Amino acid sequence: MRSVESALVLTPEALTATATAIAAVQEPDGAIPWYAGGHTDPWDHLECAMALDLGGLPGAADAAWSWLRRNQRPDGSWATSYVGGAVKEDFADSNQCAYVATAAWHRWLATGDEEFVAGIWPVVRRALDFVVDMQAPSGQIWWARSADGADYPLALLTGCSSTLHSLRCGMALASLVDEVPPAWERATGALHHALVAHPEHFAEKDRWSMDWYYPVIGGALRREAGRARLAARWDEFVVDGLGIRCVADEPWVTGAETCELAIALHLVGETAAAARLVADMQHLRHDGGGYWTGWQFANSTFWPVEQSTWTAAAVILAADTLAGGVTERVFRGDDLPTGPESVPACACRSVDAA
Numbered sequence: 001m002r003s004v005e006s007a008l009v010l011t012p013e014a015l016t017a018t019a020t021a022i023a024a025v026q027e028p029d030g031a032i033p034w035y036a037g038g039h040t041d042p043w044d045h046l047e048c049a050m051a052l053d054l055g056g057l058p059g060a061a062d063a064a065w066s067w068l069r070r071n072q073r074p075d076g077s078w079a080t081s082y083v084g085g086a087v088k089e090d091f092a093d094s095n096q097c098a099y100v101a102t103a104a105w106h107r108w109l110a111t112g113d114e115e116f117v118a119g120i121w122p123v124v125r126r127a128l129d130f131v132v133d134m135q136a137p138s139g140q141i142w143w144a145r146s147a148d149g150a151d152y153p154l155a156l157l158t159g160c161s162s163t164l165h166s167l168r169c170g171m172a173l174a175s176l177v178d179e180v181p182p183a184w185e186r187a188t189g190a191l192h193h194a195l196v197a198h199p200e201h202f203a204e205k206d207r208w209s210m211d212w213y214y215p216v217i218g219g220a221l222r223r224e225a226g227r228a229r230l231a232a233r234w235d236e237f238v239v240d241g242l243g244i245r246c247v248a249d250e251p252w253v254t255g256a257e258t259c260e261l262a263i264a265l266h267l268v269g270e271t272a273a274a275a276r277l278v279a280d281m282q283h284l285r286h287d288g289g290g291y292w293t294g295w296q297f298a299n300s301t302f303w304p305v306e307q308s309t310w311t312a313a314a315v316i317l318a319a320d321t322l323a324g325g326v327t328e329r330v331f332r333g334d335d336l337p338t339g340p341e342s343v344p345a346c347a348c349r350s351v352d353a354a
Helices: 011-025 041-056 058-071 094-111 114-132 158-177 182-197 209-217 225-231 255-267 271-284 309-322 326-332 345-353
Strands: 081-082 086-089 243-244 252-254 294-296
Touching: 011 041, 011 309, 041 094, 041 309, 041 326, 058 094, 058 114, 086 326, 094 114, 094 158, 094 326, 114 158, 114 271, 158 182, 158 209, 209 225, 209 255, 225 255, 243 255, 243 271, 252 255, 255 271, 255 309, 255 326, 271 294, 271 309, 309 326
Parallel strands: none
Antiparallel strands: 081 086, 243 252, 252 294
8 A cells, every 4th residue: 555554444455455356347458447347437437546556556557547548539538438448428528537637646646656747747738628618607617518519508516526626636737847727727716616606507416415525525615614514414415324325315325425425524624524434334345345336225235236446446545535645635635726716717718808
């Protein structure tokens, strides 16, 4: 393990077994699908690559990064999903495309590999240019663009919160090569403004737990505002001893969402509660080190019947965060650049016009 040892929940040996379970699903071309024979999407593929580095499997992580480079399209995007080396869904998801910056920053902090940064920078540059081009005049970023170049005029709070963090990671990478694009700075400020001041700009998805905690992980809300947000819906989502519900109105707890909430809690100083949640979700652990995606507690059954790689990755990232490892530094973001505060995108564009 490259991270600080976590004595809170899982041993280094247990986390290495979990990383090995992820690597066992990796396909020969480097793709990491949700499960053997399933589809690969860029966001979850990258989360798994981060976990492989932390789990001491840099060769598997290298293969994952090679897959990502080979599959980037000329416009800077990736397709939303791939199966068996072929595109399944050819539209581009803005958050999935942006996440390359978060994963690349994570790898840089974990390895200090300057050659990696030099090689991945053009990939990150094209990806974030693509994402910034999808920003609406009022600051939110549209969730997807079709293969023929049409944006879907819908913005998602979870996706935009994650994209905010990815833009900041992208600017940090850009500073390493002395190429910080002013458009990224303006887009970051406008997106942050939309997230904190204009909830009406985002689709109503508040039955999903991710919309509850992702503004905290993404950095739009921290400190007291972040703690207040997490406290406000705690009883709706948290199931004592099991983890958290994926959606508020279903008797179904999911491991990845539980671990992501743990990261959010740690970032606002609620580390004890975070550690309890990661411990609670260990009932999803399989003997081989993998994790079932979720537990339907009304029927006492694992559902869906799959051990998802991204759930295993989320466990590793949460454990590393709680241990004070590199993942904590990435998501805390104290050393990440910020865009201009509270600047609507329309104002930024008027500056360009001037």
